[in-house]
Amino acid sequence: MGGDHAPGMVIDGLEIAAERHPTARFLLVGDETRLNLLLSKKRRARAACTVRHAPDVVSNDLKPTAALRMRQSSMRIAIDAVATNEASGVVSAGNTGALLTLAKIVIKTLPGLDRPAMAAIGPSARGDVVMLDLGANVQCDARNLVEFAVMGDVFARTVLGLTAPTIGLLNVGSEELKGDDTLRQAAEILRASHIGPQFHGFVEGHDIAAGTTDVVVTDGFTGNVALKTGEGALKLIGDLLRQVFSSGIAAKIAYLLARPGLDRLREWLDPRRYNGAVMVGLNGVVVKSHGGTDAKGFAHAVDVAMDMVVHRFNDHIREDLARIGLDKRTAPDKNGTPRLATA
Amino acid sequence: MGGDHAPGMVIDGLEIAAERHPTARFLLVGDETRLNLLLSKKRRARAACTVRHAPDVVSNDLKPTAALRMRQSSMRIAIDAVATNEASGVVSAGNTGALLTLAKIVIKTLPGLDRPAMAAIGPSARGDVVMLDLGANVQCDARNLVEFAVMGDVFARTVLGLTAPTIGLLNVGSEELKGDDTLRQAAEILRASHIGPQFHGFVEGHDIAAGTTDVVVTDGFTGNVALKTGEGALKLIGDLLRQVFSSGIAAKIAYLLARPGLDRLREWLDPRRYNGAVMVGLNGVVVKSHGGTDAKGFAHAVDVAMDMVVHRFNDHIREDLARIGLDKRTAPDKNGTPRLATA
Numbered sequence: 001m002g003g004d005h006a007p008g009m010v011i012d013g014l015e016i017a018a019e020r021h022p023t024a025r026f027l028l029v030g031d032e033t034r035l036n037l038l039l040s041k042k043r044r045a046r047a048a049c050t051v052r053h054a055p056d057v058v059s060n061d062l063k064p065t066a067a068l069r070m071r072q073s074s075m076r077i078a079i080d081a082v083a084t085n086e087a088s089g090v091v092s093a094g095n096t097g098a099l100l101t102l103a104k105i106v107i108k109t110l111p112g113l114d115r116p117a118m119a120a121i122g123p124s125a126r127g128d129v130v131m132l133d134l135g136a137n138v139q140c141d142a143r144n145l146v147e148f149a150v151m152g153d154v155f156a157r158t159v160l161g162l163t164a165p166t167i168g169l170l171n172v173g174s175e176e177l178k179g180d181d182t183l184r185q186a187a188e189i190l191r192a193s194h195i196g197p198q199f200h201g202f203v204e205g206h207d208i209a210a211g212t213t214d215v216v217v218t219d220g221f222t223g224n225v226a227l228k229t230g231e232g233a234l235k236l237i238g239d240l241l242r243q244v245f246s247s248g249i250a251a252k253i254a255y256l257l258a259r260p261g262l263d264r265l266r267e268w269l270d271p272r273r274y275n276g277a278v279m280v281g282l283n284g285v286v287v288k289s290h291g292g293t294d295a296k297g298f299a300h301a302v303d304v305a306m307d308m309v310v311h312r313f314n315d316h317i318r319e320d321l322a323r324i325g326l327d328k329r330t331a332p333d334k335n336g337t338p339r340l341a342t343a
Numbered sequence: 344m345g346g347d348h349a350p351g352m353v354i355d356g357l358e359i360a361a362e363r364h365p366t367a368r369f370l371l372v373g374d375e376t377r378l379n380l381l382l383s384k385k386r387r388a389r390a391a392c393t394v395r396h397a398p399d400v401v402s403n404d405l406k407p408t409a410a411l412r413m414r415q416s417s418m419r420i421a422i423d424a425v426a427t428n429e430a431s432g433v434v435s436a437g438n439t440g441a442l443l444t445l446a447k448i449v450i451k452t453l454p455g456l457d458r459p460a461m462a463a464i465g466p467s468a469r470g471d472v473v474m475l476d477l478g479a480n481v482q483c484d485a486r487n488l489v490e491f492a493v494m495g496d497v498f499a500r501t502v503l504g505l506t507a508p509t510i511g512l513l514n515v516g517s518e519e520l521k522g523d524d525t526l527r528q529a530a531e532i533l534r535a536s537h538i539g540p541q542f543h544g545f546v547e548g549h550d551i552a553a554g555t556t557d558v559v560v561t562d563g564f565t566g567n568v569a570l571k572t573g574e575g576a577l578k579l580i581g582d583l584l585r586q587v588f589s590s591g592i593a594a595k596i597a598y599l600l601a602r603p604g605l606d607r608l609r610e611w612l613d614p615r616r617y618n619g620a621v622m623v624g625l626n627g628v629v630v631k632s633h634g635g636t637d638a639k640g641f642a643h644a645v646d647v648a649m650d651m652v653v654h655r656f657n658d659h660i661r662e663d664l665a666r667i668g669l670d671k672r673t674a675p676d677k678n679g680t681p682r683l684a685t686a
Contacts (some may be wrong), residue, residue: 226568235553256597258597
C-alpha cells in the first residue's frame, strides 16, 4: 500500500515481475477488496499472488515509533511474514524510516553483525557500482565500515554477478594517511582480511561515477549526501539539456537526429533501472523501492530481492562475517568452521 | 611556480587579470630569470608585476611538514608577504596541503575564530552556490559549523554580491530531528543568531545542485566528498554526451545544430569559471587555484581574491564573528562595539 501510486503501481509491477520470475510466489498485503479488484485485471500477477488483508496503512509522514505501534498495517504484516519465514523477503515502496525501524526490530539483525546498512546500485563509467551505507547509520565506527565492506562484497557478487569485486573506502584523499582514525583503522582491518586482495584502499568522491571500484563503502551520513549530490548533479544536467534541445528549430531538429543516442543515455541513467535500496544485514531480504517509481521501477526492486533470495545472499553474509571475525562469537574455530551465535 | 603549467600559465593569467583590475599590483614570486623572460612578452602583466626571486619550489608531492621547513620556496615567500601586510592576499596553483598548512601557521587564524575553512563557488539551477568546508577540517563541532555559516554568508555577500544570502546546513534529511547532535546544536545557534532570518535549516545533497540555498555549510569530510561526487557525476555525463554526439553522421550533424546551446551549457559549467577555492578565516586572503587550470582559470582565481580584498572580506568576517559571539573574547560589549582579541 506504500508509494505515490500504490497499490495500482505495485500490481502492475508484479505483473512484470511474475513474468520474469515464473517460479516466484508473492504475498500481497493490503486492502483486500482493492487488491483483488486490481488483480482481477492482471492474469500473471493474479496467478502468482496470495492476498492478505491489512486494515491499516503506514502513511509517509508517520513517525517510525508510531508505525511500530501499528500492528495491523500492511507494512507490519508483510515484515512479520519475513520474521516467521513465511516469506523470504519484503519489497515496499512505503515510508523509508518506518520500514527500516520495523525491519530492524521485527526481522532483527544477523547474529554477530553490529548494524545493518542501506545499499544501492548506481551507474558509473565502468559499470554498476554498489554503495553503502546510504543513511541507516549516521555515525559509524571501524567495525561498522568493515562489516559494510563484507556485505558490499557479497552484494556485488550476488546481485551484480561479479567474481571478485573491488572495494574502496570513501575518503577525502587516496593517500594512506588521509581521513580520521576510524577510516584508517577500517582500512587496516580490511587489508588483513579475506577480502584484502579485493580492497583497493581509499577512494574519493569522483571515483564513484568513475567506477574506480565496484563497491564504495562509507558511513550513512556521507553516503546519503554523496548519493543525493550525485543525483542532484545528474538532474541539473538533464534539465539543462532539455532546455538546450527545446530552444529553437535547429535545436529541435538536432534532438531528433541525436535521439537514438540520447535515448540510450537516458535509459542507461534511468533511476528505475537502479530502483531498490536494500537493507543488508537482517535475517531476511528487505528492499525499499522509491516511493515515486512506476511499475517498471517496482519490478526492478523485485528483481533485486529475487537475486538476493535465489543467490542466498544472507548465507554468504553469515559465512563472510564469520571469516572476518570481528566478533568473537562469530570467529571460526580452529577447524575453520564458523561458530555462529544465535541472536 | 605551482600548478601543472606554471609559471607560464600564471603569467598568462596575470595578463588577463591586469587588464581586469588596472589598479592591482602583483608580487610575482619564483625563479627570477624565468619570470622576467616570460614577463618580457606580456605588456600589461609586466607593468603590474614586481618579481621577487625564490630559489626553491614546493613540489606537488611534498608533505606539508617538509614544505614548512623550506623557508625560501616561492609559496613561503608569497605567504610571508601576506603575513607582513606587504600583500593583501596570495593566489597559488601549487600543493594544496602545503598551502593550507603554511597559510594557517604563517598568516594565522583570525582572532576569535576556532578554525579556518575552504570555500568555493559552484553552479546550481538557481545561480551560484557557495559551499564550505571543502576539506580543511575533517571533523567539526557545532561552533565550527556556525563559524563556517558566518563566513559563507560574508563570502556570498562580498564575492557573489548577494544582499541576504540564504544558508543551509547539509544533512541527511530536512526535518529538524535529522542528523546528529552537532548538526542540531549548530542549527539551534544559527536560528538564534543575527543570520537567523537567512538560515533555511537543513538541506540535503540534491539541494546543492538545485540551488535551494545560496550557501551550503558542512564539515570538511562531507563537503569534500560532495564536491568531488558532484564533479564526478558532471564529468560522467560530459563524457557520455561526447560519445553520443560522435557516434555517426546524424549525431555529428545534431551536434553542429545544437552547438550554440551546448556551448553555452559547457561554458556555464566550465570549471575555470569556478576556479579558486578560498581559505576563509585567516588574517589575509588565500586563494587556491586548481593545479591543472589555464590562464583563464587562474585569472578567475585572481578575480576572487580581488573581490575579497576590495570588498574587505576579512573586516566583515571580524564584525560578524563578533556578532555571533561564540567566543567571549569576541563578544561585543554593551555598546555593541566588537572587542576583538589580538591573537
